[in-house]
Amino acid sequence: MAKYVIVGASAAGIGAIEAIRKIDPTGSISIITEEYCVDYSRPMISDLVSGKADLEKMKCRADSFWIENKVDTRLSKKAVKADFAEKTVTLEDGEKISYEKLLLATGGKPFVPKIEGQEKEGVFTFTTMAEAQRLAKRIDENQSKSAVVIGAGLIGISVTEALVKRGLKVTVVELQEKILSLLLDSKASEIVEAVIKKAGVNFATGQSVQKIVGKPDNENVVGGVVLTKGEHVPCDVVVVAIGVIPRTELVAGTEIKINRGIVVDNFMQTNVPDVYASGDVAEAYDFILDQNRLLPLWPLAVLEGKVAGYNMAGKKTAYEGGTNMSSLKYFGIPIVSIGNTNPNPDDTTLETLVKLDAENDVYKKLVFKNNVIVGITLVNCIDRAGILFNLMKKKVNVKKFKHDLLRDDFSWAVLPVSLQRKMSVIQ
């Protein structure tokens, strides 16, 4: 029995613990994770594969965190059943843990479409530490020379960089016509693609993998892929990095309302009393779209977990919302993409301002609606990006100075003094 039971020990779980302990220093907390280690930074698994980070560096909270916060950690335990009438969670080994408040922070799992030959040795996904370690081991043991990455989104590009750093020749296959299509418009995507190509990566856009084929001497081991247009790309490993889908299986078939993810209100509460959900498994509020939706992003998961934690501990706290927002470091080209970065050209309520320095691969694009920033794209010029994000979040009317936001010397100093004071930048 624990006052607070949290299923999932990643970003949302950590955020919840931190919030709960601010309000309730002593109430018992149990956290259940099927992984063998608590709390590692999932976005860092590419650093693990590239060799830039080890397990110790990947811990996003110190070991003392769990002790100081008096958390009962259940490692390598899988929650298999949640009973909301008797308020219990049952583990795979039969143990029942009763709760007063329950947080579902089960996260996401890789989406893997059916591909012929996917059972062959050398096919990986890329969302967990264990999977990343298996990939790294495979590359070492088999001295893999080449890889095909399926999916040119955030995960696909991150694993591509890690593989390139390990000396593999990588081909990225992407169904969309451009890379990072959920984050970037055509121009930004084109700039980034050119930079990554310079690092020796091949792209096959507008295509998917028809089948994975074996090696000439061993049919059971990955030897290449055949693309939809018929091209054969030889490779030693395949990484499926198409995206993640919510892990709702624990509560599937129960009275919990599930759309694509678990439906929550502004307090991260589900339709069942005392049951909350946060992170990749939940559909939380997007303040740009003004609706709830899946946004599987680490910073938002922590934030949502915190909101859930406060509410679970009795401090009524509303979620301010997030939006599709990412910063990328890969291949040495810093990128920030927030909100509506691919505005519909037919939408006359939107206004777009663009600045391009093609020679230096610098690109800035801001999208406005009713003189409020709703989309930010920064390529190779992300310094002070947070100022723009803050104006966006606070819905500041930028009518009088919107062109200044694109200046090369953009800083707080180019913004009105009244705004500087209002935002407590100066006294």
Add this chain to the structure above:
Amino acid sequence: MKKIVAKQEACMGCGLCEIYCAVAHSKSKDLVKAYNTEKTKPISRIRREVSKPISFAIQCRHCQDAPCVTACLAGAMTKDEKTGLVTHNKEKCIGCWTCVMVCPYGAIIMDKEGKVVTKCDLCQGLEEPACVANCPNEALIFKEVKT
């Protein structure tokens, strides 16, 4: 907690705050050595925002509910609940720039060479932060601020 506040009308944009900040965070803490002989060039954690005639200096405000701490992918940004200090651990930092994306003040500095960020630590160990102590026109004040 005690924080640094900027007075726009007193700032001359001289840049001494940046110089002294960089030196205070250098290995030798010596101006000449820091710029002339140290291998890693010192980086200032305070930054002038200039658009003539306006100028003032900005650095981490050690926010109460610090967005950088929540957003940090690596656990490199931490908030000390007792002192209020937001601290950046360079060893943990992976240079993902998420904090740069969310800092409302634009006060996190990218160390592009080191592929990490850096930020104001309020000069722990010094009586007064170096930028404040060396501002010739009292454009930077170190004082108790309601958080």
